[in-house]
Amino acid sequence: MQSSDSEADDDExxxxxxxTIPYSPxxxxxxxxxxxxxxxxxxxxxxxxxxxxxEVVDANGSPFVPPIDTLPxxxxxxxxxxxxxxVDLYSCLLVSHKWCECSVELLWLKPHFSRPDTLFNxxxxxxxxxxxxxxxxxxxxxxxxxxxxxxxxxRFAVLAACTRLERLTLNGCxxxxxxxLIAVLSCTSSLxxxxxxxxxxxxxxxxxxxxATSPRLQGVNLEGCKKITDEGILALARNCPCLRRIxxxxxxxxxxxxxSELVSKCPPLIEIDLTQCSSITDLAARDIWKxxxxxxxxxxxxxxxxxxxxxxxxxxxxxxxxxxxxIAQGMENNLSHVRYQSFPPLLISQPLVHLRxxxxxxxxxxxxxxxxxxxxxxxIRNLVLAKCxxxxxxxxxxxxxxxxxxxxxxxxxxxxxxxxxIILLAKSCPRLRYVDLACKSRGQRAGxxxxxxx
Numbered sequence: 483m484q485s486s487d488s489e490a491d492d493d494e495x496x497x498x499x500x501x502t503i504p505y506s507p508x509x510x511x512x513x514x515x516x517x518x519x520x521x522x523x524x525x526x527x528x529x530x531x532x533x534x535x536x537e538v539v540d541a542n543g544s545p546f547v548p549p550i551d552t553l554p555x556x557x558x559x560x561x562x563x564x565x566x567x568x569v570d571l572y573s574c575l576l577v578s579h580k581w582c583e584c585s586v587e588l589l590w591l592k593p594h595f596s597r598p599d600t601l602f603n604x605x606x607x608x609x610x611x612x613x614x615x616x617x618x619x620x621x622x623x624x625x626x627x628x629x630x631x632x633x634x635x636x637r638f639a640v641l642a643a644c645t646r647l648e649r650l651t652l653n654g655c656x657x658x659x660x661x662x663l664i665a666v667l668s669c670t671s672s673l674x675x676x677x678x679x680x681x682x683x684x685x686x687x688x689x690x691x692x693x694a695t696s697p698r699l700q701g702v703n704l705e706g707c708k709k710i711t712d713e714g715i716l717a718l719a720r721n722c723p724c725l726r727r728i729x730x731x732x733x734x735x736x737x738x739x740x741x742s743e744l745v746s747k748c749p750p751l752i753e754i755d756l757t758q759c760s761s762i763t764d765l766a767a768r769d770i771w772k773x774x775x776x777x778x779x780x781x782x783x784x785x786x787x788x789x790x791x792x793x794x795x796x797x798x799x800x801x802x803x804x805x806x807x808x809i810a811q812g813m814e815n816n817l818s819h820v821r822y823q824s825f826p827p828l829l830i831s832q833p834l835v836h837l838r839x840x841x842x843x844x845x846x847x848x849x850x851x852x853x854x855x856x857x858x859x860x861x862i863r864n865l866v867l868a869k870c871x872x873x874x875x876x877x878x879x880x881x882x883x884x885x886x887x888x889x890x891x892x893x894x895x896x897x898x899x900x901x902x903x904i905i906l907l908a909k910s911c912p913r914l915r916y917v918d919l920a921c922k923s924r925g926q927r928a929g930x931x932x933x934x935x936x
Contacts, residue, residue: 551580558584590620592649598632605640618643623650630654635662642669651677653703663688667695674698679729680706689714693721701727705755708732715740719747729755731781738766745773753779757841760786767792768828771858778836783843783866790851794858795827834859843892844869849876856880861887868894868918878903882910889913894920 550558562585565571575585595601608618621644626633634657641647647670652658658681667673667688673696678684684707692699693714699722704710710733718725719740725748730736736759745751745766751774756762762785770780771794782788837859843866852873856862862884867873873896881891888911893899899919908914 551578555580555584559588562588586615587620590617592623592625593621595626595629598629601626601629601632601637605637608640608643619646622646622648625649625651626655627651627653630656633657635659638662639665642666645669646672648672649675652681653677653679655681656683659683660685660687664691667692669695671695672698675701677703678707679703682706682708685709686711686714686717690717693717697721698724700724703727703729704733705729705731708734711735712737712740716743719744723748724750726750727753729753730759731755731757732759734758734760737761738763738769741766742769745769749773750776752776752836755779755781756785757781757783758785760784763787764789764792764825768825771828771830771834775832775834776836777834779839780837781839781841782845783841785845788845788847790847791825791828793828793847793851793854794830795850795854796857828854830858833857835861837862839864841866842870843867846870846872848872849874849880852877853880856883860884863887864890866892867896868892868920870896871898874898875900875903878907882907885910886913890916892918894918897921 562571562574568589571585571589575582575589593604607613624641624647630653633655638658639662642665650673660683663684664687668691676692676699689710702718715736728751741756741762742765746769754770754774754777767782767788838861840855840859840862847870852867865881865888878899881888891914904919
C-alpha cells in the first residue's frame, strides 16, 4: 500500500509525461529562455521539480548539478546528434529545459511521413501560431514521396513558413502547380537540393524563381517536367554557379543552347543526365566534354541527334581534315548515309579522369567514337552502349584499355560483336562484374566462360 505522498508524486510524474511537446526532428541555433518552457508546466510539477533537485546536495551543501548540465550547448547538441533513434531523442527532450532546447531542433530536422495522417499532423502544428517553439524554422529537409497523392497546392503552401529548408523532395507530387511552388520557393534562400520528378505542371516560372532565390543550389531533378524549356535552364545556369547535379530526363523542349550555357557557367558539375532529351545535338555533347572536367556521371541515352562528332577524338583522327574524319567513320562502319555537321575534331585540354558512369544507349556512334571516349576518359567503371548497333569488335578492343577500372558493360543488341573480342575483354578487365550481351547468338555467348576465370 503506497503512502499518500508517493501517490501524489506518481500523479505528478504522470502529468509530466503527458505534456504535449510536439514530436519532430532538428538542430538548435537560437536559444530560448527557461521561462518559455517553465510557463508550460503546472505549479504542482514545478514545485515537485524544485523539491527533487533540492534534496540532492554536494559536499559543500550546495544543490547538486549533474556534470552533463555544465556542458556548452554546442557540445551537448553534438552528443545528441549521435542518436539515430528518434524515440531516444524524444526522451532526451523531456529531461530538462536545457536538454529540450538542444534536442528539439534535432528532432524536427527532417520529419518523416509514413502515412497521410502524419503529414496532416505536421501541417496542423505549422499552422498553429501558439506553440512553444517556432517549429517551422527548425525544418531543413522534407520528403513527400510517400504521401505525394495527398499533397496539393493548399497544403503545400503551409510550408512557406519553413524558411530554412535545404532539401526538398516532391517526387510524384502531380497535384502541385506553379502558384504553390513559387510561394514556397520564394521564401527558401538556403535550398541546396530540389527534386521535382514528374511534377508535370511545373514550368519555367518556377525554375526562374528557384534560380533567383537559391544561389547555393547544388542539385536539381526535373525528370518528366516536360513543360520546362531553355528559358528555365538558362536561369539556372546564370544564377546557380554552385550546381553539381542536374537531371533533365525526357525534356524535349530543352536544346543544346541552354545545355552549352549551363556547362560553361557551372564548372563544378559532377552529374548530368540528359536521357531522352531528343533536341540535344553534338554541340551540347562537345561543350560537356570541354567544360565539365569534374564530371563523374554522364547520361546521353536515346539522344538520337548525337553522333561521333559529339565526342573527343584520338590523336590519329585529330590529324585528319574534318571531312576526312566524317568520311572515314562513315565508310568504315557502312554509315555513309549519315549526315555530319561541320565540326572540327574535338580535342579537350585534359582527360575526364573523374568520369565513372557513361550512358550512351541507342546512339548513332561508331567504333572511332568509343576509341576517343576511352582515351579521354580512362577510368570509366560503368559503360552503357546497348543498342549502339554500329559497334564492332574494334570498339570492344578499345574498351579493353580500361583494364581494372571497368566493372559493368552493356553491349546488348550490338550484333556485330563476336566471341573473340568478348574473350579479350574478359582477359583484359579482371574486375569486370557484369556484361550485357542481350540478343547474341549461342556462339557469341561462348565468351562468357572466360569472364569467370581468374
